[in-house]
Amino acid sequence: MTTPGTDGLGASQEPFGPPDTEWVRVSPRLVTLRRLVLVVVVVVAGALLAGLAATVGVWCVVLVVGLSLAAAVWAWLVVGRSVRSWGYAERAEDLVVVRGILYRQLVVVPYGRMQFVDVKAGPLDRRFGLATVQLHTAAAATDANIPGLGPIEAARLRDRLSARGEAQSAGL
Numbered sequence: 001m002t003t004p005g006t007d008g009l010g011a012s013q014e015p016f017g018p019p020d021t022e023w024v025r026v027s028p029r030l031v032t033l034r035r036l037v038l039v040v041v042v043v044v045a046g047a048l049l050a051g052l053a054a055t056v057g058v059w060c061v062v063l064v065v066g067l068s069l070a071a072a073v074w075a076w077l078v079v080g081r082s083v084r085s086w087g088y089a090e091r092a093e094d095l096v097v098v099r100g101i102l103y104r105q106l107v108v109v110p111y112g113r114m115q116f117v118d119v120k121a122g123p124l125d126r127r128f129g130l131a132t133v134q135l136h137t138a139a140a141a142t143d144a145n146i147p148g149l150g151p152i153e154a155a156r157l158r159d160r161l162s163a164r165g166e167a168q169s170a171g172l
Contacts, residue, residue: 021096023087026148031083033128038079042072088146093168095135095161097144107144112168113137117161119154133157 046068053060081101089096094110118134125131131154132147149157 021089021091023089023098026083026086026146027130027150028083029128029130030086030148031080033124033130034079034083035076037124038072038075042068042075046072083148086146086148090157090160090164095144097146109135109137109144110168111161111164113139114161114165117158117165119151119158121151121154131155133161135161 046065049064049068050061053064078101082099085101085104086097086099088098094108097107097109099105115136115138118136119131120134121131129150130147131149131151132145133149133154134145146157
């Protein structure tokens, strides 16, 4: 008997969910942070546009405010889905990072190819207790980042990836 999403041999047909992979999702606090930034941008941009539209007439102000609110509601929903799409998995030979809702992306970074691992956090990230782990490889196209991790988790992941990278590249 086959399980849904697999071929007859049990291999996953889903390229964004390798079989036997335990995904770690980013913190839900990232949704709050990104939505806060969204609200600030919408309020400022909406106020500026409404001020400009006021020179044309009241109907234009109503149109601009209505379109701004519609865009804000749509973006609010997209931010939540987008953040929930981020995940990573540490496997024996590599790190797998998945993200995206409309355009899905799966990045596989072999531990032996990692050059260095950064942890960074801006002022808002620190206020919300978040950090981003950035992996660098020789090929810029395979760089990967994992936003929305707690600082302790980010430091733990950085240290573990660095150790695995050193162990894997020792044989080169």
